[in-house]
Amino acid sequence: MDFIGQQSIIENFRCNMAQNALSHAYALTGPAGMGKRTLAHYLAEMMVCADTGKEAPCRRCRACKSFEAGINPQVQVIRSETQNILIRQIRELIDDIGIRPASGRKVYIIEGAERMTPDAQNCFLKTLEEPPPYAVILLTVSNFESLLVTVRSRIVHTRLEPYSIEELAKIGRANGKDLTGKEYLVHWSQGVPGNLLRLLGDTEFEENRKAVMEFVFHDDGFSNLKLNQYLSRKKELFPECMNILESIYRDALLVLCNVEDGLINSDKKNNIIEYAKSHKPIELTEKISKIQEIRSSLKRNMNYQLAVDMVTLEI
Ligand SMILES: [Zn+2]
Missing domain, CATH: 1.20.272 (Zinc Finger, Delta Prime; domain 3)
Structure with a gap:
């Protein structure tokens, strides 16, 4: 267990994985600096890991190692190349999602999904509703309401919880930040790790x-x-x-x-x-x-x- 915080979300995924009951699409939401992207990548690694039990992501199997090298073909990351996520990028995803993997799941992470243009969102609807059974789509989004209602109705909304003071302190240390004498900054962060890391250098x-x-x-x-x-x-x-x-x-x-x-x-x-x-x-x-x-x-x-x-x- 090496992700700090968000344990109820992680356990929920783990449990649904074990029971083969994962939904096909999730939106991970929370304010900027909450670690939505980090969590999405962690969950993706967990879902493609060869270990399907409590050890996932094991960080030892071939799937984990290729994921960490950024070359696991079963995990695709879509993010804005310019200001927006374009319809072309969603079309590429749709083409790719149709290709069945030799084994295991395919995971698609849409980072900053609110940047999808309305055209891109509309183009995505059918796939979001019924992706192939081996595929899971994770969207990270700060403002869930900014997605089209037709998109929202097709995905499971998962809100990140504020981090506890202990978790924030751990995150500070994990990022090589010394909190000695600056413990008050943890209170100032309002449960958001990005705030803590910003304040530590401010x-x-x-x-x-x-x-x-x-x-x-x-x-x-x-x-x-x-x-x-x-x-x-x-x-x-x-x-x-x-x-x-x-x-x-x-x-x-x-x-x-x-x-x-x-x-x-x-x-x-x-x-x-x-x-x-x-x-x-x-x-x-x-x-x-x-x-x-x-x-x-x-x-x-x-x-x-x-x-x-x-x-x-x-x-
Ligand atoms: Zn693994």
């Missing part, structure tokens, strides 16, 4: 966090001015800084409710406890409401500098 996020922390914990004229200047400099920083600010107030609220486990900013626990001591819950919820109010005013085209001033003067 110095701007650390700078934003430092600026916002200083504003909250020092809470004096100088730190207000500093954050004001920081945010005025670059508009793009604002949404993330507001998320950080909100997370600190939420953490302080949790502390006031005697829930100290599960703080997002767990590395600043002592500062947050100290901060919470001098605030009432109502003050914190008002601050959170204010952030939400400023966010929506900005969406309605409020002047940016005014928004920055409101954050540093009124919160």
Whole structure:
């Protein structure tokens, strides 16, 4: 077992494989960075592996080895070569799917299936409905609703689950990232491994966090001015800084409710406890409401500098 997370999906496939009850087409869905593609490739290897039991993918048999070398003829990957997945690519798939393998299954992975043009999707319908019994089609798609309803009705919708904190930490380590002292990033990833890996290499996020922390914990004229200047400099920083600010107030609220486990900013626990001591819950919820109010005013085209001033003067 070497895929981290998504065990219920994997077990479900394994179980259906053993009972010869696999569906002919699946859509693996979830936000960007969830590992849909990685999971699709893992399931494909599992489905073509010579071992049909718990060991699959065994990584030792000929099918696994050729899969890992990217030359297993029984697994085809279709992805956009330009902006879209074109009808020509789907026609090639349809031609290929008709050729019966000597043994075992054939698996087709359509990566980023929402990129299929409407023509390509329409051309695919008949095959999606009734592919040959040896074929399984896996689509990875961020937004299931973006597929034509006629396509959606022909495939099994499988949503990836958010990863647990332990799983995310394992994924970080498996990617050679050292999480020591950065465990809080796991909370910031919202169950999405791609977010974690991005944050681990993101110095701007650390700078934003430092600026916002200083504003909250020092809470004096100088730190207000500093954050004001920081945010005025670059508009793009604002949404993330507001998320950080909100997370600190939420953490302080949790502390006031005697829930100290599960703080997002767990590395600043002592500062947050100290901060919470001098605030009432109502003050914190008002601050959170204010952030939400400023966010929506900005969406309605409020002047940016005014928004920055409101954050540093009124919160
Ligand atoms: Zn194998």
